[in-house]
Amino acid sequence: MTDREGPAGTDTPARLGTRLAVLCSVADQGVAALTNIVVLVVAARLSSAAGFSVFSLVYTVFTVLLGLSVSYVGQALVLERGTSAGVRGACCSAVVFTACASTATGGLMAAVLFLVPGGDTARGLAVLGLVLPVVLTQDAMRYCFSTLHLPHFALTADLVRLAAAVPALAVQPQGAGPARLVAVWGLSAIPALAVGAALLAPRLRGVPADSRRFLRRGHLGKRFVLEFAVGNAAGQLAIVGLGLFAAPLAVGALRGVTTLFGPMNVLFNASTAFGPPILNRYPDASRKVRATALLAAALAAVAALWATVLITLPDRLGRELLGDTWAASSALLPATGSQYAAMGLGTCALLTLRVLRPRATLPIQVVFSLLSVAFMLTGYAQGGVLGAAWGLCLGSVLKGSAAWLRIVSVRREALLPSEAAPDGSRGGRDRRASGADDAPR
Known part of the structure; x- marks a missing residue:
């Protein structure tokens, strides 16, 4: 099947060419990231520092739930192979499963938290439960x-999401409460959900859904959830805990400063998404490592440059971006800028290992993500929110260093003379280093 053909037996239009598909995918990630950035910026400008802290806490909980959904459903779905009918069936099942699971989870959240006397935080989380099926199902369609090799449809739906969310939030009155902002943000995804459903329905017409496939033994999503839990969710939940039990304003400050580094997250996500196919074009491990080392240096340099721009930003412009939260967030810029430079190095290191030795990433994620949480909490105990930011930076530095040391070990194995077969071809070690033995089937 060529790039221009649609899946056999469907009315799906011709697929995009490879370059255009990659462009649409990168643009879609950019639009999704821009939506998150703008939502947080608008919420910060409308809220007091205390109100934005609550909104940030609720949004962090949503980020964790979204990551779990993407790991369990989305990442497993994009690895689907087989007949056209099988792939379409998997897509239909993914949408149904996400809608049902998010409705059950969100309904339970709302029912419990509306009864909890927790003030703005409990109300905000309860409202999140009510809108959770909308936002998670819309994301599953992406x-x-x-x-289905239709990234331009995902881009279309996300452009609608951006076009609806920004004005809906912007017209809210100054000082709007966190629960109201969460409700407006969540309900603004309905137009994108409707557009996505309209574009997806003809491609899935007549395909039965089997949601139980996501509950069967051996489902790949379980492994991806574990990696997400130790690599990302632990840190996010630690920040939530910091807000609930120690300093609510710390959550707003940390969320505010990371919002300013949103463009770097787009670059990191694009590198992770499109790096493996490009790296696999290189025939040996050494060339793969050299390519990612250059990318790591470039991302670290861009992060340092972006941090410099933000640090030198006049306070007047900073307050235009983050409102009352700017004062607390601006003090964290050196620490967070250093962390993002380290994250550029670490992201590329984990990308390299994902290609060379996929199973090598999980131990690094487990150990150093938990260390990052410990450093953040220790830093907060010693130096407040600034200490927490430097603790996160230290965790990112150590994780990246450990990943690059593991790459050196893997590359050394790939270069051992025993890998060369009598006919001059690569032997078993190189095949293992390339990740062929570890790739999910």
């Missing part, structure tokens, strides 16, 4: 479009 992965269906990716699996």
Whole structure:
């Protein structure tokens, strides 16, 4: 099947060419990231520092739930292979499963938290439960479009999401409460959900859904959830805990400063998404490592440059971006800028290991993500929110260093003379180093 053909037996239009598909996928990630950035910026400008802290805490909980959904459903879905009918069936099942699971989870959240006397935080989390099926199901459709090689449809839906969310939030009154902002943000995803459903329905017409496939033994999503839990969710939940039990304003400050580094997250996500196919074009491990080392240096340099721009930003412009939260967030810029430079190095290191030795990433994620949480909490105990930011930076530095040391070990194995077969071809060690033995089937 060529790039221009649609899946056999469907009315799906011709697929995009490879370059255009990559462009649409990168643009879609950019639009999704821009939506998150703008939502947080608008919420910060409308809220007091205390109100934005609550909104940030609720949004962090959503980020964790979204990551779990993407790991369990989305990342497993895009690895689907087989017949056209099988792939379409997997997409239909993914949408149904996400809608049902998010409705059950969100309904339970709302029912419990509306009864909890927790003030703005409890109300905000309860409202998140009510809108959770809308936002998670809309996101699941993005992965269906990716699996069906229709990234331009995902881009279309996300452009609608951006176009609806920004004005809906912008017209809210100054000082709007966190629960109201969460409700407006969540309900603004309905137009994108409707557009996504309209584009997806003809491609899935007549395909039965089997949601139980996501509950069967051996489902790949369980492994991806574990990696997400130790690599990302632990840190996010630690920040939530910091807000609930120690300093609510710390959550707003940390969320505010990371919002300013949103463009770097787009670059990191694009590198992770499109790096493996490009790296696999190189025939040996050494060339793969050299390519990612250059990318790591470039990302670290861009992060340092962006941090410099933000540090030198006049306070007047900073307050235009983050409102009352700017004062607390601006003090964290050196620490967070250093962390993002380290994250550029670490992201590329984990990308390299994902290609060379996929199973090598999980131990690094487990150990150093938990260390990052410990450093953040220790830093907060010693130096407040600034200490927490430097603790996160230290964790990122150590994780990246450990990943690059593991790459050196893997590359050394790939270069051992025993890898060369009598006919001059690569032997078993090189095949293992390339990740062929570890790739999910």
